[in-house]
Amino acid sequence: MNRKVHITEVVLRDANQSQIATRLARSDFEDILETMDEAGYYSMEVWGGATFDSCLRFLDEDPWDRLRFIRSKVKKTKLQMLLRGQNILGYKHYSDDTVRAFVRKSVENGIDIIRIFDALNDPMNMATAIDECLKAGGHAQGTICYTISPIHTFENYVALGKKLESMGCNSLCIKDMAGIMSPQSAYDLVSALKKEVSLPIYVHSHSTTGLGPLTLLKSIEAGAAGVDTAISIFSGGTSHPATESMVYSLEEMGYSTGVDLKVCKKINDHFKPVQERFLKEGGLNPSVLQTKIDALNYQIPGGMLSNLISQLTGVGQLDKLDEVLLETPKVRKDLGYPPLVTPMSQMVGAQAVTNVLMGERYKSISKEVKAYLRGEYGKAPGEISQDLVKKALGDEKPYEGRFDDTIEPEIPGAKAYLKDLAESEEDVLSYVAFPQQAEAFLKERREKKALKVTYSIQEAE
Numbered sequence: 001m002n003r004k005v006h007i008t009e010v011v012l013r014d015a016n017q018s019q020i021a022t023r024l025a026r027s028d029f030e031d032i033l034e035t036m037d038e039a040g041y042y043s044m045e046v047w048g049g050a051t052f053d054s055c056l057r058f059l060d061e062d063p064w065d066r067l068r069f070i071r072s073k074v075k076k077t078k079l080q081m082l083l084r085g086q087n088i089l090g091y092k093h094y095s096d097d098t099v100r101a102f103v104r105k106s107v108e109n110g111i112d113i114i115r116i117f118d119a120l121n122d123p124m125n126m127a128t129a130i131d132e133c134l135k136a137g138g139h140a141q142g143t144i145c146y147t148i149s150p151i152h153t154f155e156n157y158v159a160l161g162k163k164l165e166s167m168g169c170n171s172l173c174i175k176d177m178a179g180i181m182s183p184q185s186a187y188d189l190v191s192a193l194k195k196e197v198s199l200p201i202y203v204h205s206h207s208t209t210g211l212g213p214l215t216l217l218k219s220i221e222a223g224a225a226g227v228d229t230a231i232s233i234f235s236g237g238t239s240h241p242a243t244e245s246m247v248y249s250l251e252e253m254g255y256s257t258g259v260d261l262k263v264c265k266k267i268n269d270h271f272k273p274v275q276e277r278f279l280k281e282g283g284l285n286p287s288v289l290q291t292k293i294d295a296l297n298y299q300i301p302g303g304m305l306s307n308l309i310s311q312l313t314g315v316g317q318l319d320k321l322d323e324v325l326l327e328t329p330k331v332r333k334d335l336g337y338p339p340l341v342t343p344m345s346q347m348v349g350a351q352a353v354t355n356v357l358m359g360e361r362y363k364s365i366s367k368e369v370k371a372y373l374r375g376e377y378g379k380a381p382g383e384i385s386q387d388l389v390k391k392a393l394g395d396e397k398p399y400e401g402r403f404d405d406t407i408e409p410e411i412p413g414a415k416a417y418l419k420d421l422a423e424s425e426e427d428v429l430s431y432v433a434f435p436q437q438a439e440a441f442l443k444e445r446r447e448k449k450a451l452k453v454t455y456s457i458q459e460a461e
């Protein structure tokens with residue numbers, strides 16, 4: 001029998017996030033969900049990442065309601081989300097009670113698979129989410145963030161894979177958020193993991209540098225269980241390899257994907273006018289569709305490079321870009337080589353810019369970097385510069401144990417504050433995750449409801 005390869009369609013989450021800043025509204029996809037359920041995907045990534053924040057902040061949608069709606073239309077296909085471990089969907093560490101409640105409610109509202117990652121690859125930052133996901137009956141996918149540095153060796157990745165397996169994960173994901181994993185590295189890494197770990201391995205990459213499709217194909221040759229792709233109209237560039245091309249190639253090579261290309265065509269036809277609208281209205285910048293190899297040259301993600309450029313342009317000092325690009329890897333080394341993914345990419349980039357613009361390294365140290373040095377983000381992958389720790393913290397000692405143990409439970413306070421503004425535990429969680437956005441959203445919802453009541457009373461009269 002042909003070996004089966006699982007296809008995860010990511011148009012509603014990562015392609016949406018990578019190409020159009022997570023602005024897909026429910027009205028953009030509600031009519032195609034039942035068709036997507038017929039495509040034969042192993043899973044659909046539909047929630048988590050930046051979608052939650054974006055629903056509250058820009059789309060005037062209740063993110064929980066969006067998930068329940070998707071679940072009501074997608075009955076057969078597994079639904080998947082991305083979760084930043086102890087950061088859940090935000091940018092700081094939350095208390096354990098928040099992480100547990102969030103994970104449990106995600107599963108209760110329809111999520112099957114939770115892909116759990118940490119920006120530092122620190123398993124302790126994923127432990128609570130993994131434990132609760134398993135308790136709630138979900139599939140916990142432990143994640144290895146792929147990056148390039150002197151300490152990110154295959155041995156270390158394999159050790160992390162084994163650790164995640166011992167923590168009870170149902171599968172592993174290699175997450176190449178910057179699209180810098182080469183086809184050969186992917187082949188070697190998947191092969192190395194398969195020797196030591198018995199879990200199915202999923203590979204996530206982006207098309208940013210043009211390596212994505214090749215990298216996914218070599219991963220499958222090495223025995224990966226599945227890969228992430230996006231329907232063609234929302235594929236390529238900062239997004240992902242195209243679903244249809246991947247399925248076409250794999251089937252011809254003798255793999256079976258279970259994905260029906262005729263159904264894919266219907267899905268693509270649905271999203272074509274949506275993509276055209278975003279292009280026309282400026283929500284989709286054509287430059288994100290290009291292949292850019294800068295990330296390979298500088299070994300920093302494309303999104304981070306464009307942030308550096310815009311920060312320098314903002315202060316009229318773009319001529320300092322070369323200096324900043326030399327300083328960035330030095331800051332990263334001082335911080336113990338964190339992978340350059342949110343929030344570490346922003347932290348390292350901003351500090352490098354400050355170091356160059358001030359003309360003296362670490363003359364000013366951001367509060368985020370100080371918190372990182374104190375251990376508030378978990379354990380650094382490598383050695384942190386002790387000179388930097390001394391300069392930033394003085395006599396203050398970094399946390400020895402797990403910082404998250406010092407965070408007080410957050411839910412009781414949030415409940416007391418919101419009172420009847422929160423109509424469910426989900427509302428409380430939205431508030432804990434994003435206080436300002438959620439409070440504004442909940443207040444507006446209450447006003448709209450009051451207005452509706454007034455109208456219906458008037459109509460009745």
Ligand code: CO
Nearest residue numbers: 014177204206
């Ligand atoms: Co991604």
